[in-house]
Amino acid sequence: MTKPAHIVIVEDDAPLRALLARLLCECGYEATGVSSGVEFSHILAHPGDRPIDLVLLDIMLPDENGLTLCQRIRKTSQVPIIMVSARGQEADRVAGLDIGADDYIPKPFSRPELLARIRAALRRGGESRISPESSAPECYRFEEWRFFPKRRELFAPSGAQVSLTAAEHELLLTLLRHSQQTIGRGRLMELVRSRLPHSHDRSIDVLVSRLRKKLGGARRSLSMIRTVRGVGYVFIAETNVS
Amino acid sequence: MVLPAFLRIPSGMMGRIVMVLAGAILLELLGNLLLHRWQDRELLDSSRAQIIAQQLLNAVHVAEAAAPPDRARLMHSLNMEGLALNWVPSTVIVDHSAAQEQLASMRRWLVQAAPELDGRELRLSLLPAHDGQQRDLVGLMALRDGSFISFRISSYLRAPPPLWFVSLLHVLLLVIVFGLALIMIRNLIRPLRDLAAAADETGRHHVYRIVPAGPLEVRRLARAFDAMQTRLIKAMDDNTQALIVVSHDLRTPIQRMKLRASMLEDTDTGEMIAHDLSEMEDFIDSTLAYVRSGKDEQPRLIDVAAMLITIADEASDRGVNVQYIGPGSFVLHTRPLALTRMVQNLMENARRYAERIEIHLLGEESHYAQIQVEDDGPGIPQAKWAEVVQPFRKLEASQAIRRDGPSAKQGAGLGLAFIQRTLHEQSGSLTLGTSALGGLRASIHIPDSRAAEQ
Numbered sequence: 001m002t003k004p005a006h007i008v009i010v011e012d013d014a015p016l017r018a019l020l021a022r023l024l025c026e027c028g029y030e031a032t033g034v035s036s037g038v039e040f041s042h043i044l045a046h047p048g049d050r051p052i053d054l055v056l057l058d059i060m061l062p063d064e065n066g067l068t069l070c071q072r073i074r075k076t077s078q079v080p081i082i083m084v085s086a087r088g089q090e091a092d093r094v095a096g097l098d099i100g101a102d103d104y105i106p107k108p109f110s111r112p113e114l115l116a117r118i119r120a121a122l123r124r125g126g127e128s129r130i131s132p133e134s135s136a137p138e139c140y141r142f143e144e145w146r147f148f149p150k151r152r153e154l155f156a157p158s159g160a161q162v163s164l165t166a167a168e169h170e171l172l173l174t175l176l177r178h179s180q181q182t183i184g185r186g187r188l189m190e191l192v193r194s195r196l197p198h199s200h201d202r203s204i205d206v207l208v209s210r211l212r213k214k215l216g217g218a219r220r221s222l223s224m225i226r227t228v229r230g231v232g233y234v235f236i237a238e239t240n241v242s
Numbered sequence: 243m244v245l246p247a248f249l250r251i252p253s254g255m256m257g258r259i260v261m262v263l264a265g266a267i268l269l270e271l272l273g274n275l276l277l278h279r280w281q282d283r284e285l286l287d288s289s290r291a292q293i294i295a296q297q298l299l300n301a302v303h304v305a306e307a308a309a310p311p312d313r314a315r316l317m318h319s320l321n322m323e324g325l326a327l328n329w330v331p332s333t334v335i336v337d338h339s340a341a342q343e344q345l346a347s348m349r350r351w352l353v354q355a356a357p358e359l360d361g362r363e364l365r366l367s368l369l370p371a372h373d374g375q376q377r378d379l380v381g382l383m384a385l386r387d388g389s390f391i392s393f394r395i396s397s398y399l400r401a402p403p404p405l406w407f408v409s410l411l412h413v414l415l416l417v418i419v420f421g422l423a424l425i426m427i428r429n430l431i432r433p434l435r436d437l438a439a440a441a442d443e444t445g446r447h448h449v450y451r452i453v454p455a456g457p458l459e460v461r462r463l464a465r466a467f468d469a470m471q472t473r474l475i476k477a478m479d480d481n482t483q484a485l486i487v488v489s490h491d492l493r494t495p496i497q498r499m500k501l502r503a504s505m506l507e508d509t510d511t512g513e514m515i516a517h518d519l520s521e522m523e524d525f526i527d528s529t530l531a532y533v534r535s536g537k538d539e540q541p542r543l544i545d546v547a548a549m550l551i552t553i554a555d556e557a558s559d560r561g562v563n564v565q566y567i568g569p570g571s572f573v574l575h576t577r578p579l580a581l582t583r584m585v586q587n588l589m590e591n592a593r594r595y596a597e598r599i600e601i602h603l604l605g606e607e608s609h610y611a612q613i614q615v616e617d618d619g620p621g622i623p624q625a626k627w628a629e630v631v632q633p634f635r636k637l638e639a640s641q642a643i644r645r646d647g648p649s650a651k652q653g654a655g656l657g658l659a660f661i662q663r664t665l666h667e668q669s670g671s672l673t674l675g676t677s678a679l680g681g682l683r684a685s686i687h688i689p690d691s692r693a694a695e696q
Contacts, residue, residue: 013494019501026505086490108497108523110516111504160573162548163582165556210555213570214548 005053005122009033010040010069011084012062020056027115037064044073052079054122057101059085059092067095074100080125082117084109097150140176141240143224145215149173156216168211171204175225175235184232208233255457258430266423273415281408283400284344288351294325294395295355301327301391302362302383310389317391326394333382333390337365344399348379359383368399375401433460437467482533489526496522531583532633532660535667539577541691546581546611547572550601553585562593568603574611575692580664587657588615588684595619596681609693613686616677627674633659661686 007029011017017033024031030050034040044052055073059066070081082103083096093104102121105114140147144157152169154162164172174183174191189204212225224237252258286294301320305313313329320327339345345366353360363384371378379398382390402408433456440452452471454464496519503515547569554566585601592599596619605611622630661672670688677683 013498016494016498016501019498019505023501023505086493107493108500108519110500156545156571156573158543158545158573160543160545160571161578162545163552163578164548165552165559168552210551213551216571 004028004030006030006032006050007054007056007118008040008043008052009056010035010037010061010066011056011058012036012060023111023114024118029118035062037061037069040069041072044077052077054118054125055079055081056118057081057083059083059096067092067099070096070101071099078125080121082121094151097152137241139242141242142176142179142235142237147172147176149176154214162214164211164214167207168214171207171211175233176239179235179237179239182228182232182234186232188232253458255430255459258457259427262423262426262430265426266419269422270415270419273419274412277408277411277415281402282344284348284398286348286395286398290324291348291351292355295352295359297322297325297327298352298383298391298393299356299358301393302359302385305329305391306385310387313389324396326396328392329389330382330392331389333365333392335365335367335380335382335392338367339364342366342368345379348398369394371397373401377401430457432456433464437464440467440471485533486530489530492522492526496526528587528657528660532663535580535660535663537667539579541575541577543573543575544578544581545571546574546576546613547603549578549582550585550603550613553582553589554601557589557593557599562589562599563597564589564599564601566601566603568601572603572605572611573607574605574688575608575690576611576688577668577691580668581688584661584664584686585613585615587661588686591657591684592617592619592682596679598679600677600679608690610687610689613688614683615685616679616683617681618677618679619681621676621680621682622674630674631658631662631672658684 007024009017009020009024009031011020011033012035014035017035021031021033032043032050034043040055057066057070061069066083066085070083073079073081080103081101082105083092083101084105084107085092085096086107093106096104102124103117105117138148138150140149146155147153148155149169152164154164154169154172156162170191171188174188185204208225208227215224224235226234226236228234252261297320301317304316304320308316310329310331317327317329339349345368349364349366352364363382365382367380368377369380370376376397377399379395381393381395383393384390436455437452437460452464452468454461454468456464500516500519503512503519506512506515547566548571550568551566554564557564589599589601592615596617598618600614600616602614602616603611604614658672664670665672665686665688668688668691670686673685673687675683675685
């Protein structure tokens with residue numbers, strides 16, 4: 001049996017911190033709450049027998065900005081970080097993802113929302129420990145398109161930003177990661193399930209057709225995402241990673 | 243250099259108006275004088291006057307040396323171009339040089355050219371020339387024995403211009419003086435116009451620097467206005483800031499309640515509390531969006547079609563019957579978050595009252611986009627269109643039949659007002675109409691922000 005994942009909550013509001021810790025414990029995680037950057041640094045330096053598996057980091061902290069703290073963690077550790085901040089601060093989101101946070105969740109969030117993000121981050125964290133090269137690179141380029149997975153931004157050849165739903169983002173990232181490889185529909189389904197509201201058999205096909213439309217109409221992008229009949233899909237456009 | 247007080251340009255509005263008035267009157271006067279002079283122009287120049295004076299002097303000597311019977315004949319022999327001479331024993335002609343300025347100056351010229359003529363009686367008068375237009379100078383010079391030499395200088399004054407021409411010149415003069423005065427008064431009140439423009443801009447939440455200029459009163463007004471603008475903007479900013487801080491701070495307690503509700507054993511109550519909380523969140527979001535009206539975001543190049551498709555797809559994943567109709571790609575330079583919020587707001591409104599929603603995208607890439615959200619709901623009566631875009635205004639339940647009952651989520655009544663305000667910031671517009679589907683058509687016109695700046 002594996003040990004429960006250890007999650008550190010950095011949050012200056014004491015009741016909320018306690019609530020989060022209780023909630024995570026109820027869901028089978030091990031949770032430690034700290035109220036400031038200094039306290040967190042202490043835990044980071046002396047993990048003891050409980051290595052940190054995930055950090056839930058509030059941007060507004062009394063002593064240190066969550067963004068600088070995040071930057072500091074990234075210098076020494078690849079532990080998954082989920083930033084928490086008041087909703088609507090788009091700049092915070094981009095800045096947080098830019099300096100290495102894995103995900104961003106706006107306050108106030110709901111319990112299932114939080115748990116889904118934590119599960120996804122832990123899974124990605126586990127993957128990246130097995131194969132470090134599969135952690136998302138800065139930018140993918142294909143046929144003059146640019147995709148920045150961390151900022152979740154896709155730019156068309158015209159330079160215009162093309163918005164994607166969360167599921168489309170996940171699908172595009174998966175396809176790009178396994179560019180030139182055929183991915184089975186079942187596998188794709190599994191990978192993007194957390195982003196799909198109610199998945200059924202056809203939902204992956206609907207998702208692919210939506211993404212094709214976004215990638216410049218069906219005709220051009222048919223050549224980018226090819227259907228492998230009875231198996232799945234393959235991203236065949238030449239892809240550069242930087 | 244410090245000028246004495248009376249030479250300085252008056253600093254007050256009154257003083258400047260007086261200055262303009264006085265200047266205009268003076269100019270008119272001067273113009274009149276010049277016109278008058280020009281009407282009676284002399285056709286004689288000073289060298290010709292010199293020759294005539296010499297000839298007159300000559301004639302005086304000849305006449306006085308000769309016996310009276312010979313004098314007339316001798317005088318005729320001295321005639322020259324433009325000057326006819328005669329001798330008369332007596333005369334009825336009187337001197338007009340006191341009344342006619344040109345005659346007085348002619349007298350001075352003659353005396354100056356031939357000083358010996360000074361002291362002799364000299365009678366000068368004007369007579370029409372033979373053409374009836376120009377005028378001749380007729381003069382008499384007394385000899386020592388009391389007889390006179392008479393002389394006539396032909397074409398002395400030019401013909402007076404016709405009346406209509408003189409009138410025209412006077413009108414022209416008036417127009418010029420009036421025009422100059424107008425320009426000066428325009429300059430005088432320009433600072434007032436600038437001030438009015440600044441006042442207009444203040445209403446649009448722009449800071450518009452007012453430079454105090456112009457007359458004293460206007461400068462004082464400008465300074466007072468500037469201070470008022472500063473206070474007003476500060477008060478607005480303070481209120482905005484307070485609202486933002488309160489909205490932000492509310493999120494932590496809402497967060498706590500949300501998590502507490504999710505831990506309740508009574509899941510029904512928990513869900514109801516969660517529903518209420520998400521309604522509170524919506525209030526906060528719409529208030530913040532209204533207050534910021536998109537100003538917290540930089541415009542960028544985006545694919546509006548992809549954005550609308552994303553919004554429609556996300557909504558239809560949540561079970562809303564919504565369809566996007568428009569091009570697959572549409573590039574526009576604009577604020578993506580503000581636009582997303584606007585369209586989501588319209589969709590949310592439509593969803594409350596209607597079954598089916600369509601989003602149409604029209605326009606011209608890189609120039610403007612026209613986004614129409616149409617629904618098959620009851621619509622809004624035309625008389626209410628102006629009212630519903632006011633902030634904090636909600637339609638009463640009696641005016642629109644709600645699809646999902648009174649317990650459904652209701653915004654703070656800021657949705658359309660937020661759109662109106664955000665579009666106003668970006669030179670766009672919101673229009674309401676009747677949809678082909680039978681319900682409301684809300685139409686957003688938004689220009690490319692690079693085009694709007696120019």
